[in-house]
Amino acid sequence: MPPSRQTRTAPSPTVPPRTGQARKVTLRDVADRAAVSISTASLVFSGKGPVAPETAARVRDAAGELGYAGPDPLAASLRQGKARSVAVIVEDRLIHAFRDPFALAVLDGVAQELDAMGTSMLLVADHGDGRRGALESHAVDAAIFPLCGRSDSPLTDHLVARGLPIVGTGAPSHDSVVHVVVDERGASAQATRHLVDLGHTRLAHVAMPLTAEAQNSGTTRRVEISALDSAAYADARERAHGFLEVAASGSPLVEAHRADVTEGEKAGLLLLDAPPEQRPTGIVAQSDLLAAGVIRAAEALGLRVPEDLSVTGFDAVDLPWLDRELTTIVQPGEAKGRLLGDLTRRILSGEQPGDAAFPVTLRVGDTTAPPPTG
Known part of the structure; x- marks a missing residue:
């Protein structure tokens, strides 16, 4: 039978008056106040x-x-391990x-999957110097490297x-890491082949940082093909190789020290001026x-895109301020992040998934056309 109204509303005698530092209220206190068992109160929460x-309402x-x-x-995590x-x-x-809108989309996808698992996300910055930061003092069940960084992250060991299970996107390079794999080389080659098929013979490539030293240099510069031999970033290296497989021998390569609009403009000026x-x-x-950034540089020099210059990108992020649709490799960041989270969920549930392919495609926009004549 349900308890009487008097039983439901009577104050619990088990919570002592506050003197000095307040005693922490426990689940037993709540159960007593609601006139239910501790197990019932626990089920409600x-x-x-x-x-x-x-x-449940009474509890x-x-x-x-x-x-x-x-x-x-904390107590629950200790009990559950x-x-x-x-x-x-x-x-x-x-x-x-x-x-970076692409990075944000990937992180959002990861967050969606972790939230569905009832798992929190601890953001950790990897400075490449071996400092463990929050990893030193926080318990975690797994680690995700959602953005392709250095192949040899010192945090891996x-x-x-x-x-801990580790999930990545091509980096870090280690047998213990399960990866979401993009054919970076093939995608870049496809974008380059699109320009060649349009009739372009004079092509150039603007790369993301190839090494940590380049990233820290603050300089966007021309580099030789031999720079790929020491590249620490697998995605930048493979995309450059994809370009070189299709473009004419001797096609110039510029390495931006950061993958943003400002450095893209600097790279464009180096190539187009x-x-x-x-x-x-x-x-x-x-x-x-x-x-x-390359398009911005072209416009600053009085060049028209695509009439005088064709430009391709990678990722297909939303750039409403660009006022044109890039020809680009479509790599849905949110879906990629969700796949990273799903692989993590499967590993934590006891599965042993292998690397997962993540297909990308070429989207032809209005920034590419046949080369100018004359």
């Missing part, structure tokens, strides 16, 4: 069992009256990722030694932001 709506009312915020997540948290490791300062017979008629950029 966990949502894992059938509880009558009236009883929540009691919790509100006592100022009880819910079971201690799980931290309910995943480290999401982003290279360098987080501000750079937050300024630490994570492997802790026995030349006599007409010497400058490229087509430029393959390794990101949409770099491509947008």
